[in-house]
Amino acid sequence: MSVYDHFRKEELPFVERALEMLTLVERKQAMRLTDFLDPRQAAILKSLTSQVQDVSVTANGGYEGAERVRVMLHPDYLTPEAEEFRLTLLHIAADQRFKRLEHRDVMGALLNAGLKREKFGDMIVDESGLFAVVAEEVADFVRVQVTHIHRTPVSFEKVEWASFQAPSERLTEKTITVPSPRVDAVIGEVYHLSRAKAVIPIRAGRLKVNWKVVDDPSYQLETGDMVSLAGFGRFKLLEVAGATRSGRLRMNVGLVT
Template identity: 40%
Template sequence: MSLYQHFRQEEHAFIDLATDWKELVENEYRPKLTDFLDPREQHILRSLIGEKETVSVAFSGGSLNAERKRALIYPDYVTPEPDDFEVDVFEIHYPRKFVQLEHPKILGSLMGLGLKRGKFGDILSDGGRYQIAVCKDIADYIKLNFTAVGKTEISLSKPAEADRLEQREMWEEKMTTVSSLRLDVILKEAFHLSRAKTKPLIQNERVKVNWRPITDPSFSVEEKDMISVRGFGRVSLQSIEGETRKGRYRVMLTYPV
């Protein structure tokens, strides 16, 4: 049975890449370390490797419960150690009394350095402090060139292990019904919006499904899909529980709280 049939067409390219990683480890019998992967990519890679193979996979993102993580694909003779994932964490220092940083601005400034998104992981905050996880091979470049967020000058330092921030997102469940699994219909129910408002949000590239921009309102949402809407937050279609007598889908939505 082909793995392709379990995933969307746009995910096939990543399946091919992950297959190449797996074959490299099998053929050369040495570990392969990836850049940071989003949770959907981690799920695909975990599905591809399986549990009864000659190779295994482990993940680490530099902090407890990290969302974006590097994957280490390794042969059975290897026992992964924390240092094998080559993740550095930086704390961002800025004049907190006078300015307030925001996640999108930090992300935009990092992308402005010409880095691929996979070269850095989570951007964590406790409301005042901010930390970023990066691939060790670009840590020196980051420290030298990441000197401002917008117009705010910053500096970086490496926090002690005990001072690293953690991902503490909790999720709340909501059972509801929807007329279809179209993206615009799910958004309407999830965020209490009119269909007239959801369509422009999608078409103006303010909506992502599984960390990928989606511009088609009729896009079909599936179980475990993560939807993020700029300015509104995130929601996951955790499960589809069946249909009602009137032909509506009974779904479980989960929200970060």
């Protein structure tokens, strides 16, 4: 069986690039830094270290619990320092009296400025303000080019990591009952869709479980799974609490806010 048989067709270009990088690090015994990866890509890269000798991967997204990370590929005997990941934290100053900016607003502004998604990591929106983690090499570009988000004037200012308090995960808990842990049944209850309507986006490849595309409506969810449905949002399966008197499963889910 080929190593490529373990991955979906749309993942193969990334798998090929990852193998090339790992092989280069193995041959030259040097470190190599990636752009920002999503959790699925980071997991793929880590799994592929089995194809080379004495090469490790270390991830850093700027803070504990970061979703998007840059990954350093390095020989086992080297340990990368935090500054080698070239991560810059930017605080976004904005007058939000008339419009409260959200995660998608910040991401849209960065993309519209011409940045590739791979050049910026998490966008943090909480009570302490708006922040964006970007690759060091594009930080000055962002500060100069992005002056408005929608019609709201904004400015990006560099913040030292030592002064940053990482946000805690914000989940709105909800209890549902389902006939089974099938993913079509669960997303139907979470997003108030009929089973037939839930199947359509799943078959279209718009559902991800733990950042991996799942197009099988009968896929069985487990506690701890992170589920995202394009256009609807994300939730985490927190607990399967047992059966009701009617035999349905009671589940606690956390909607990501």
